[in-house]
Amino acid sequence: xxxxxxxxxxxxxxxxxxxxxxxxxxxxxxxxxxxxxxxxxxxxxxxxxxxxxxxxxxxxxxxxxxxxxxxxxxxxxxxxxxxxxxxxxxxxxxxxxxxxxxxxxxxxxxxxxxxxxxxxxxxxxxxxxxxxxxxxxxxxxxxxxxxxxxxxxxxxxxxxxxxxxxxxxxxxxxxxxxxxxxxxxxxxxxxxxxxxxxxxxxxxxxxxxxxxxxxxxxxxxxxxxxxxxxxxxxxxxxxxxxxxxxxxxxxxxxxxxxxxxxxxxxxxxxxxxxxxxxxxxxxxxxxxxxxxxxxxxxxxxxxxxxxxxxxxxxxxxxxxxxxxxxxxxxxxxxxxxxxxxxxxxxxxxxxxxxxxxxxxxxxxxxxxxxxxxxxxxxxxxxxxxxxxxxxxxxxxxxxxxxxxxxxxxxxxxxxxxxxxxxxxxxxxxxxxxxxxxxxxxxxxxxxxxxxxxxxxxxxxxxxxxxxxxxxxxxxxxxxxxxxxxxxxxxxxxxxxxxxxxxxxxxxxxxxxxxxxxxxxxxxxxxxxxxxxxxxxxxxxxxxxxxxxxxxxxxxxxxxxxxxxxxxxxxxxxxxxxxxxxxxxxx
Numbered sequence: 001x002x003x004x005x006x007x008x009x010x011x012x013x014x015x016x017x018x019x020x021x022x023x024x025x026x027x028x029x030x031x032x033x034x035x036x037x038x039x040x041x042x043x044x045x046x047x048x049x050x051x052x053x054x055x056x057x058x059x060x061x062x063x064x065x066x067x068x069x070x071x072x073x074x075x076x077x078x079x080x081x082x083x084x085x086x087x088x089x090x091x092x093x094x095x096x097x098x099x100x101x102x103x104x105x106x107x108x109x110x111x112x113x114x115x116x117x118x119x120x121x122x123x124x125x126x127x128x129x130x131x132x133x134x135x136x137x138x139x140x141x142x143x144x145x146x147x148x149x150x151x152x153x154x155x156x157x158x159x160x161x162x163x164x165x166x167x168x169x170x171x172x173x174x175x176x177x178x179x180x181x182x183x184x185x186x187x188x189x190x191x192x193x194x195x196x197x198x199x200x201x202x203x204x205x206x207x208x209x210x211x212x213x214x215x216x217x218x219x220x221x222x223x224x225x226x227x228x229x230x231x232x233x234x235x236x237x238x239x240x241x242x243x244x245x246x247x248x249x250x251x252x253x254x255x256x257x258x259x260x261x262x263x264x265x266x267x268x269x270x271x272x273x274x275x276x277x278x279x280x281x282x283x284x285x286x287x288x289x290x291x292x293x294x295x296x297x298x299x300x301x302x303x304x305x306x307x308x309x310x311x312x313x314x315x316x317x318x319x320x321x322x323x324x325x326x327x328x329x330x331x332x333x334x335x336x337x338x339x340x341x342x343x344x345x346x347x348x349x350x351x352x353x354x355x356x357x358x359x360x361x362x363x364x365x366x367x368x369x370x371x372x373x374x375x376x377x378x379x380x381x382x383x384x385x386x387x388x389x390x391x392x393x394x395x396x397x398x399x400x401x402x403x404x405x406x407x408x409x410x411x412x413x414x415x416x417x418x419x420x421x422x423x424x425x426x427x428x429x430x431x432x433x434x435x436x437x438x439x440x441x442x443x444x445x446x447x448x449x450x451x452x453x454x455x456x457x458x459x460x461x462x463x464x465x466x467x468x469x470x471x472x473x474x475x476x477x478x479x480x481x482x483x484x485x486x487x488x489x490x491x492x493x494x495x496x497x498x499x500x501x502x503x504x505x506x507x508x509x510x511x512x513x514x515x516x517x518x519x520x521x522x523x524x525x526x527x528x529x530x531x532x533x534x535x536x537x538x539x540x541x542x543x544x545x546x547x548x549x550x551x552x553x554x555x556x557x558x559x560x561x562x563x564x565x566x567x568x569x570x571x572x573x574x575x576x577x578x579x580x581x582x583x584x585x586x
Contacts, residue, residue, distance in 0.1 A: 005094060010036050026059070026061075065085070185306070196218065200212055240272050270283055360560075361557070384406055384410075410441070424485075436482060461474065462530065541563060
């Protein structure tokens with residue numbers, strides 16, 4: 001049986017058996033496990049059991065839920081020996097059937113079950129909400145940090161300023177990763193401010209959340225969680241002013257701050273981390289418990305200067321990490337693009353009497369358009385053109401799935417409409433996100449002029465007749481896109497492609513291409529481009545693409561583009577060689 005045991009707080013030593021599927025922890029009397037501490041939310045966290053796994057999840061509390069000193073977001077799978085911290089109260093998660101876990105042991109987590117917000121904290125740190133409207137501030141000194149250049153002008157003594165700047169510059173000059181930069185900043189500060197007992201750096205996440213990224217205490221054996229006032233950090237970040245409180249424990253501004261009262265802090269310095277462009281990345285704070293060694297105004301100037309240098313180093317480290325991440329993403333996309341190319345035809349079919357042209361260009365590294373030539377029994381050839389809604393990785397993944405499903409459905413021997421019904425049913429039941437697919441399938445009977453069209457919400461095939469007339473085939477039979485309604489019945493129609501006639505299939509990246517003024521290319525311009533001589537179908541197809549690119553005026557395309565052209569020459573019927581026809585006629 002799994003259970004929790006309180007190691008401190010009002011219920012220290014109490015055991016809570018986890019016998020049910022869910023146990024809510026919080027300050028409310030209805031909670032399964034009541035944690036009667038002021039900073040705890042009414043419904044703070046929940047522990048759930050599923051099969052042999054036990055998870056803890058924060059219920060959007062003010063001060064978060066920590067496991068082994070790390071803030072959690074989403075469900076966090078627990079292992080025997082884990083320490084769950086809710087404000088100041090710590091519970092051991094234990095199991096009667098599990099061996100004892102040695103303190104300090106490392107655990108391996110499934111990346112899919114947790115998100116760690118504070119991944120680099122040496123000493124566990126906890127941000128708490130304090131009352132921002134308590135009393136009149138007795139802050140002893142303020143110093144504005146924001147400036148156009150990101151450099152603070154200080155008036156501290158030259159040797160102190162020089163020591164601070166040299167220390168911070170030397171320690172961070174070659175640091176590229178945040179986990180290199182942050183501890184070096186704190187180490188430098190503890191050498192500069194010998195009276196400091198605690199120090200920590202809090203950074204703002206992309207969503208604005210405050211994350212304690214690194215902490216340091218003077219006593220190396222001090223493993224008690226550091227409580228950090230969210231009120232103070234927010235004030236410093238929002239105002240972009242460094243602050244000095246000569247006696248923080250009696251400062252009425254912070255009298256509700258448990259982080260100060262609990263540790264009897266006598267003096268503190270807090271400075272924002274502001275980049276050269278005026279962006280506040282977070283804040284840096286140091287404090288002391290020694291009433292005889294309070295910080296002075298010149299100390300605030302030194303800390304503000306150090307914070308400015310640290311902000312630059314942190315900004316550079318973040319840019320470096322972003323660049324590494326982008327490069328890794330680019331390599332993944334390059335690989336994905338190569339894989340996607342493998343789903344497309346290597347070359348056009350070599351069929352007597354037919355000439356082909358095909359073009360494919362994704363709007364990004366990968367795309368959601370798809371085309372294929374599939375040989376079928378009965379001397380038939382299927383030409384498929386499809387478009388997954390949207391573009392990018394998600395569309396490309398569905399396109400890859402689609403390419404396999406299309407071949408299975410068509411090769412089964414069913415009529416094209418039945419194959420489309422089967423394909424639609426498969427995609428609908430799979431429930432692939434909220435995406436759908438438009439698709440047109442043309443099955444050509446190679447020993448006659450006939451072809452069959454079945455259309456799932458796609459643009460209709462354009463046929464240019466031998467006399468120059470333009471016809472769009474199968475408009476009345478167009479059905480809805482694939483993946484919307486499971487049991488939709490698709491219809492097919494039959495038409496012919498005679499000698500010296502051309503058929504064009506395309507995706508909306510062609511007709512919806514935009515010029516610099518936002519005007520669409522349109523289907524009529526496709527009609528105009530294919531009205532000429534079809535004896536060289538490759539030249540004609542390339543002419544369409546060149547005209548589209550010229551219409552866009554050098555702009556990047558806003559959607560994937562695919563174009564397939566097939567022309568029938570004046571030669572004998574496709575699939576039958578000239579020699580065979582001579583023998584037959586003789």
